[in-house]
Amino acid sequence: MKAFVYVSTSFSNSELEEIYERVYPIDVDPNVAIQLYKGLPTSLLDSIVPKMVGQKKNYYVFTKHLAEVLVQNAKSEIPVCIVRPPMVGPAYTEPFPGWVDNLNGFNGYIAGISKGIIRCVYVTSKGTVDVVPVDHVANLTLVAAMRLGSG
Structure with missing residues (x-):
């Protein structure tokens, strides 16, 4: 393996006013969070997890x-980078325009609206919807791996 690309989300630090291209520290040790998840009963996790999630x-x-911090902290001789796409939407061109393989997340909204199932959506003129076509995300991830692994 010449490179490792972790696909995260541009919303992983959305509680911050300004976000830069770096991994931000988190108040919870990811390894401790994993051990808690593995070792505690669901009833106890239900009361602890919301406090861990915070803002x-x-x-x-x-x-x-948590995964970004784990990736950053992993000791490896393999170059690592993190790609942070926003919501991923239908394909722009590949394999064909509009292609999706599921109706999760944003794709479900689009399908529901286009079929008339969802007839009303609350929006504000101050907001934006950050959606990138799935083929653009795939190509970006491949290019990131190629550049990272070649230099």
Whole structure:
């Protein structure tokens, strides 16, 4: 293996005002979090985990942040980088325009709206929706691995 690319999310640090291209420290030791998850009963985890998650928007971004810290701390002779795409949407061109392999997340909203199942969505003019086509994310990840592994 010449390179390791971890695919995270651009929302892993969304509670911060400004976000830069670096791994941010987290108040929870990822290894301790893993051991707690493995060793404690669900009833106890249900009371502990929300405190561990803190200001994170949800468990998904919390675990992505934990994984980024684990990747950064891993001792390896293999070059490592982290790709942080926002929400991943349908393909732009490859394998064909509009291609999806599931209806999770953003794709589910699009399918629901296009089929008339979802008829009303609350939006604000101050917000933005950050969505990148899946083929762009795949190509970016491959290019990152190639550049990282060649130099």
